[in-house]
Amino acid sequence: MIPTLLHDLLDHRGLADAQAPALTHGDRTWTYGELARWSAAIAGWLREQGVGRGDRVVILGHNNCEAVPLIFAASRLGAVFVPVSDQLPARQLEHIVTDSGARLVVATSAGASAAGRLADASVRDVAELPALPGPAWPGPATPGAAPCLSIDPACLIYTSGSTAMPKAVVSPHRQVLFAVRAISSQLGYRDDDVVLCCLPLSFDYGLYQVFLSCAAGARLVLGDDFDAGPALLRRLVHEDVSVLPLVPSLAVLLCRLAGRGGQLPSRLRMVTNTGADLSPAMCQQLRAAIGDLAVVPMFGLTECKRVSIGEPNLDLSRPGSVGRALPDTEVLVVGEDGKPAPPGTVGELLVRGPHVMAGYWNAPELTAARFRRDSLGQPVLHTGDLCRLDADGYLYFAGRGDDIYKQRGVRVSATEVEAAALEIPGVELAAALPPNGSFGSRLTVTGDLTPHRLLAELRARLGEQKLPDECRVMTALPLAINGKINRRALDEQWAQAAARSPGLVREGEPAGVGP
Amino acid sequence: MSGESATMIEDRVLRAVAAALGVPPDAIVAAPTLFDLPGFDSLAVVTILSRLEDEFGAEVPPDAIVPEAFESLGALTELFRATRGQA
Numbered sequence: 104m105i106p107t108l109l110h111d112l113l114d115h116r117g118l119a120d121a122q123a124p125a126l127t128h129g130d131r132t133w134t135y136g137e138l139a140r141w142s143a144a145i146a147g148w149l150r151e152q153g154v155g156r157g158d159r160v161v162i163l164g165h166n167n168c169e170a171v172p173l174i175f176a177a178s179r180l181g182a183v184f185v186p187v188s189d190q191l192p193a194r195q196l197e198h199i200v201t202d203s204g205a206r207l208v209v210a211t212s213a214g215a216s217a218a219g220r221l222a223d224a225s226v227r228d229v230a231e232l233p234a235l236p237g238p239a240w241p242g243p244a245t246p247g248a249a250p251c252l253s254i255d256p257a258c259l260i261y262t263s264g265s266t267a268m269p270k271a272v273v274s275p276h277r278q279v280l281f282a283v284r285a286i287s288s289q290l291g292y293r294d295d296d297v298v299l300c301c302l303p304l305s306f307d308y309g310l311y312q313v314f315l316s317c318a319a320g321a322r323l324v325l326g327d328d329f330d331a332g333p334a335l336l337r338r339l340v341h342e343d344v345s346v347l348p349l350v351p352s353l354a355v356l357l358c359r360l361a362g363r364g365g366q367l368p369s370r371l372r373m374v375t376n377t378g379a380d381l382s383p384a385m386c387q388q389l390r391a392a393i394g395d396l397a398v399v400p401m402f403g404l405t406e407c408k409r410v411s412i413g414e415p416n417l418d419l420s421r422p423g424s425v426g427r428a429l430p431d432t433e434v435l436v437v438g439e440d441g442k443p444a445p446p447g448t449v450g451e452l453l454v455r456g457p458h459v460m461a462g463y464w465n466a467p468e469l470t471a472a473r474f475r476r477d478s479l480g481q482p483v484l485h486t487g488d489l490c491r492l493d494a495d496g497y498l499y500f501a502g503r504g505d506d507i508y509k510q511r512g513v514r515v516s517a518t519e520v521e522a523a524a525l526e527i528p529g530v531e532l533a534a535a536l537p538p539n540g541s542f543g544s545r546l547t548v549t550g551d552l553t554p555h556r557l558l559a560e561l562r563a564r565l566g567e568q569k570l571p572d573e574c575r576v577m578t579a580l581p582l583a584i585n586g587k588i589n590r591r592a593l594d595e596q597w598a599q600a601a602a603r604s605p606g607l608v609r610e611g612e613p614a615g616v617g618p
Numbered sequence: 619m620s621g622e623s624a625t626m627i628e629d630r631v632l633r634a635v636a637a638a639l640g641v642p643p644d645a646i647v648a649a650p651t652l653f654d655l656p657g658f659d660s661l662a663v664v665t666i667l668s669r670l671e672d673e674f675g676a677e678v679p680p681d682a683i684v685p686e687a688f689e690s691l692g693a694l695t696e697l698f699r700a701t702r703g704q705a
Contacts, residue, residue, distance in 0.1 A: 328660055329660070329684075329685045331660045332659075332660025332661070332663045332664060333660070333663050333664050333667055333683045333688070334683055334684070334685075336680070337680045337681070337683065352661055355661065356660065356661055356664055359664050359665075359668065360664060363668065363671070363677065364677070365680055366680070577640075578638050578639075578640075578662070578665045579638075579657060579659070579661045579662045579665055580661075581657060581659075582659050582660075582661065
């Protein structure tokens with residue numbers, strides 16, 4: 104059976120491997136057969152709530168187990184699910200419910216209290232969902248025809264801009280399933296894998312763990328905040344986890360925990376990374392802590408899900424590369440004239456292929472700007488990101504279009520400053536902020552080094568002109584819900600620190616530790 | 619095992635948490651739970667755990683690392699009182 108809609112992935116497993124473990128949450132595990140049955144029962148319930156083809160269903164929660172059958176239940180009706188974190192600020196949550204025109208919000212109790220203030224949407228608590236029906240359940244009265252076409256949207260994935268309100272990428276079944284197949288072919292999740300996802304399902308990197316695990320017949324362990332914290336190592340050991348999707352902050356956490364000693368996750372065979380570069384030292388530390396570990400660099404954006412995947416431990420042969428384009432997709436780097444740039448030259452990244460999503464929801468102008476067409480009408484995604492390719496087609500991320508700034512007469516990108524900082528021994532995470540009205544360029548790192556050495560090493564790597572105006576070494580960086588560095592919060596930290604101790608660090612002076 | 623009182627342990631825990639988060643000790647005492655403090659995220663919890671382990675020269679057993687142990691100053695104090703008791 105070739106899956107054409109998202110829930111076909113699950114039903115295929117439900118028939119082929121009904122007894123295989125599919126999902127673990129807390130100390131409970133469901134098989135593929137149970138998950139298929141549960142999602143069918145929930146689909147019946149959704150229909151009773153008036154949900155039908157094309158209706159948006161907001162799934163508001165935080166890696167609660169019901170989210171998984173809910174996703175597939177929405178697909179069974181041709182409805183469009185919208186995964187949203189219940190930790191989002193109320194204003195953004197309200198925007199998403201309004202902007203998506205949600206027919207129904209299914210929320211955890213934490214989410215329900217936040218969503219309760221939303222006047223127009225119908226809000227249901229996950230506790231009202233039907234329980235898993237017993238094996239004797241006759242099944243739903245299924246309509247014969249497919250509920251929608253594969254070119255219809257399966258979900259809206261909201262991404263939060265650093266300044267603007269979240270906007271949604273419309274993700275059709277066909278694109279999602281293509282991306283799942285293409286990623287699977289590169290990562291090779293297996294049916295004996297155990298995948299720990301402690302990234303939120305509202306983040307596409309977290310969400311696709313559900314689909315990738317299902318496509319492979321692997322067991323997905325849904326982790327919570329605490330699993331993405333002090334309990335990470337214990338959870339990895341206890342669940343015999345073999346695959347762990349990381350973002351850099353989680354990688355740092357894993358290294359710190361592994362450094363404390365105790366039992367190590369012996370079955371862990373692969374970690375993937377995306378969102379921002381892992382420092383070469385961090386990749387080495389991960390491999391040193393856990394034997395035979397494959398560290399896989401990747402790059403992506405919600406607009407096409409995944410752009411590139413590298414071979415395991417690519418950092419050893421091509422440091423800084425995020426791999427090559429997915430099979431049957433293409434990446435182009437073009438100069439300002441729109442023509443392909445020669446290898447090694449930085450330009451805007453364009454992406455072609457069947458994974459390019461349908462566009463932004465409710466934003467025709469932005470869609471027209473980013474989701475353009477070639478002469479035959481095929482989509483070409485203009486990412487706005489700056490990258491370069493080497494002669495063998497390996498991609499290197501060079502920065503977002505908006506983090507390039509001019510300083511002392513030269514062009515600098517915040518990504519370049521971060522990459523230089525990550526090369527310095529002892530640095531774990533690095534976040535550079537471009538100058539704004541009140542401040543010059545700023546760099547915050549976490550790790551084990553003195554501010555004085557940070558500055559000296561940076562000067563040696565970047566030169567005087569590109570050196571950030573201010574640098575700090577902190578014990579932690581503010582993180583967003585998806586584990587990426589929260590740059591807006593970081594900007595506010597700098598402002599607060601400056602208010603407390605003006606002129607904390609200035610160029611040429613020893614950097615301060617703060618606050 | 620020293621005869622250090624719970625109050626003295628709590629004071630050392632308080633100072634370590636304040637230093638790790640960069641917030642005044644008063645703010646920590648006033649917070650409803652530690653998770654309400656700015657910056658008290660998963661990574662900060664591990665930082666604090668490591669700092670306290672260094673501070674007290676004792677390693678918390680993995681099974682004692684549960685969310686409840688990081689809820690409040692009292693719980694953290696108890697965690698390290700118990701850990702030292704076993705050391």
